[in-house]
Amino acid sequence: DAGITQSPRHKVTETGTPVTLRCHQTENHRYMYWYRQDPGHGLRLIHYSYGVKDTDKGEVSDGYSVSRSKTEDFLLTLESATSSQTSVYFCAISEASGRTYEQYFGPGTRLTVT
């Protein structure tokens, strides 16, 4: 199993509060991704990183920001959580970008915004 951990695994927060989710990898992979999984939508890319301090937006980036100050850590921040951000969040890593590189996923964080 790829060494990917996510913390916390579960979180309940109130609308309007800031939330930060952490992804940590021990594989030294260059690329890291944040997805959200919602019923009927599958996995949708929020943001991704292609190196330390190098990030870009994905399909559903509004309301989210990310930071990567070290190769092994990729943080996802919800500046002011809303109920529409209730979801399961997955971090993923890959050796490189491109179509043939499979992604390895973390165990997920279930976030509930009340």
Add this chain to the structure above:
Amino acid sequence: DQQVKQNSPSLSVQEGRISILNCDYTNSMFDYFLWYKKYPAEGPTFLISISSIKDKNEDGRFTVFLNKSAKHLSLHIVPSQPGDSAVYFCAASGDNDMRFGAGTRLTVKP
């Protein structure tokens, strides 16, 4: 817009029989396709992939078929086992873009 569609949210098959999971895509720029398997409370794990230059790829009990003209791919599992019960996601990849379908929940009954 969903560029990758899995129109069957669920599928139930008997142990030992064939499971066929389907996936359609709309973007002709996608040229690499993957299937991921997901168990409850775990992240998705890679299962099998296929390049657009092929129409079939096999790995043990799992075979993926690609019909480029129809923009359709399918995953065949033969024979199906109870441990195959999971959610299966289809993914399509192009230049720096990967899109996932909504998933199909497969239940294999003993």
